[in-house]
Amino acid sequence: xxxxxxxVSGLVLAFGALPAFAQSATKIGQHNxxxxxxxxxxxxxxxxxxxxxxxxxxxxxxxxxxxxxxxQRPGQQVTYExxxxxxxxxxxxxxxxxxxxxxxxxxxxxxxxxxVENAAEEPQLIAAMKGGADMKVAAxxxxxxxxxxxxxxxxxxxxxxxxxxxx
Numbered sequence: 666x667x668x669x670x671x672x673v674s675g676l677v678l679a680f681g682a683l684p685a686f687a688q689s690a691t692k693i694g695q696h697n698x699x700x701x702x703x704x705x706x707x708x709x710x711x712x713x714x715x716x717x718x719x720x721x722x723x724x725x726x727x728x729x730x731x732x733x734x735x736x737q738r739p740g741q742q743v744t745y746e747x748x749x750x751x752x753x754x755x756x757x758x759x760x761x762x763x764x765x766x767x768x769x770x771x772x773x774x775x776x777x778x779x780x781v782e783n784a785a786e787e788p789q790l791i792a793a794m795k796g797g798a799d800m801k802v803a804a805x806x807x808x809x810x811x812x813x814x815x816x817x818x819x820x821x822x823x824x825x826x827x828x829x830x831x832x
């Protein structure tokens with residue numbers, strides 16, 4: 666938990682990677698591995714859940730801060746949008762693969778962020794996350810290094826429930 670809080674504190678310092686979250690987010694709660702937050706944006710309130718990896722591979726690389734978000738942006742008609750954010754740029758035109766149990770989802774990359782390639786699969790990823798124990802994410806850095814992360818899914822259902830009525 667201390668590592669999680671340190672990473673979230675680091676988030677405040679790492680706004681270069683997360684410009685949308687620079688608008689003084691307020692912590693709503695903590696649900697095991699997942700923190701819940703909100704902030705006021707120009708077009709309404711934004712709520713999101715966030716976690717950090719429990720494992721980063723390979724050990725030989727400095728991965729920096731790594732986050733997995735799910736955001737709720739009612740003012741933009743966005744419901745439970747998953748996003749993976751690294752502290753490094755992804756290899757251009759590369760894909761990120763998110764695996765929960767036997768299900769895999771492809772994410773497209775832009776800069777340091779990745780989103781579900783087929784938006785229609787977002788609810789399937791969220792359902793898999795709610796039913797899973799952990800989630801694996803495989804990416805490729807701009808330098809061509811393959812990277813792998815494991816995220817705990819403990820608390821994801823409660824965290825998402827806590828932002829379901831974000832208005």
